[in-house]
Amino acid sequence: MTDQRLADTLPDGVVVTDGDGVVTLVSSLAARMLGTDPDDARGRPLPEVVRLQGQAADWATHNRPFEGLRTRTGVPEQSWLLPDGTEVLVAARLHRAERLGPVTSMAITLRSGRGRARLDRERSDLVATVAHELRSPLTGVKGFVQALINRWDKLNDDQKLLMLQTVNADSDRLSRLIAELLDVARIDTGRLQLYPRPADAGALVSRVVDSVAAGTATEIRLEQDADLPPVMVDPDKFVQVVTNLVENAVRHGDGVVRVAVTRQPVPAVPGPADGPPGVQVTVADEGEGIARELRRRVFTKFWTSTGGGSGLGLYIVNGLVRAHRGTVTVDDAPGGGALLTSTWPGVPAELG
Numbered sequence: 001m002t003d004q005r006l007a008d009t010l011p012d013g014v015v016v017t018d019g020d021g022v023v024t025l026v027s028s029l030a031a032r033m034l035g036t037d038p039d040d041a042r043g044r045p046l047p048e049v050v051r052l053q054g055q056a057a058d059w060a061t062h063n064r065p066f067e068g069l070r071t072r073t074g075v076p077e078q079s080w081l082l083p084d085g086t087e088v089l090v091a092a093r094l095h096r097a098e099r100l101g102p103v104t105s106m107a108i109t110l111r112s113g114r115g116r117a118r119l120d121r122e123r124s125d126l127v128a129t130v131a132h133e134l135r136s137p138l139t140g141v142k143g144f145v146q147a148l149i150n151r152w153d154k155l156n157d158d159q160k161l162l163m164l165q166t167v168n169a170d171s172d173r174l175s176r177l178i179a180e181l182l183d184v185a186r187i188d189t190g191r192l193q194l195y196p197r198p199a200d201a202g203a204l205v206s207r208v209v210d211s212v213a214a215g216t217a218t219e220i221r222l223e224q225d226a227d228l229p230p231v232m233v234d235p236d237k238f239v240q241v242v243t244n245l246v247e248n249a250v251r252h253g254d255g256v257v258r259v260a261v262t263r264q265p266v267p268a269v270p271g272p273a274d275g276p277p278g279v280q281v282t283v284a285d286e287g288e289g290i291a292r293e294l295r296r297r298v299f300t301k302f303w304t305s306t307g308g309g310s311g312l313g314l315y316i317v318n319g320l321v322r323a324h325r326g327t328v329t330v331d332d333a334p335g336g337g338a339l340l341t342s343t344w345p346g347v348p349a350e351l352g
Contacts, residue, residue, distance in 0.1 A: 003025055013110035014030055014110075015050055019102060023049045033086075035084070054081050063078075086113070087112075088112060089112075134174065148164075184315065187316065187319035194323055199235045201230075201261055202225075208243050224262075225261065227263070228261060229263060231346060237320045242283075245317065246283055253337055256286060259283050284333035287338065321344075326345060
């Protein structure tokens with residue numbers, strides 16, 4: 001493969017120069033960004049090809065890559081503007097034929113700034129969400145604690161108990177939000193740790209349903225197959241996912257919430273047809289459901305159907321299920337409402 005063809009396969013635009021700052025190669029992507037032709041760019045001075053705006057000078061004049069200390073190895077990533085005004089992130093690597101010798105060649109990379117802008121927006125959304133979600137319970141905690149301090153002798157025991165119960169509930173809400181944020185960070189950075197082992201999905205789901213039902217007036221019905229196979233999951237994460245799905249149906253759905261645990265006829269993990277059978281957990285409600293055009297957004301950050309909550313719950317659900325190599329989908333329930341289905345892998349034969 002030629003150098004040009006190799007450069008054209010890279011995800012970022014690439015410009016290569018010799019030690020005199022003369023362009024020797026421009027990838028197709030870089031050429032499109034810079035509004036030039038790869039063949040026409042070869043042999044021209046760097047400032048004539050890499051025409052970027054910002055920093056009060058052109059890129060080459062501002063950074064002077066061929067000057068300075070002989071220990072210099074590159075130019076850190078900087079934000080510049082293309083001729084059409086689009087932001088681009090530019091970095092460079094300096095190459096020397098001998099240690100501490102003059103620069104003999106330089107490779108410049110150009111990457112679209114849209115990814116960074118999207119990341120910045122996500123960070124801003126996260127900060128705004130956290131600030132909003134923290135403000136309400138913190139205000140309640142502060143208010144009730146202040147009232148207890150200032151009026152302790154004037155409050156009866158029932159009033160004190162009510163205030164303390166409210167403070168306790170708000171503290172639990174803060175703890176849940178912090179746990180959600182930690183899970184999001186682990187999912188985003190690929191540092192989510194699982195401790196899978198054979199588990200009884202039916203027993204775990206039954207425990208979740210009993211726990212959620214104890215705190216709501218909504219009727220929750222549970223159905224299970226009689227001969228469920230064991231699943232290979234992290235029990236804590238499995239319970240977290242099912243709890244989130246059931247609570248979501250209770251909070252945002254309507255009518256009876258139906259939870260079903262059934263055997264998967266095919267493996268939840270993509271693989272050979274003779275793989276271990278897994279388990280499918282479905283949660284359905286009788287509410288308005290989720291419009292088809294919105295279903296792609298259900299498992300993204302900050303999506304909520306009513307504008308309440310952190311909007312992180314289903315994003316975490318998706319991340320945890322996928323980490324188990326399972327799937328989670330949303331559809332219409334048979335009697336109307338939303339139907340969320342998660343699949344979980346069975347136990348490999350060597351561990352069964």
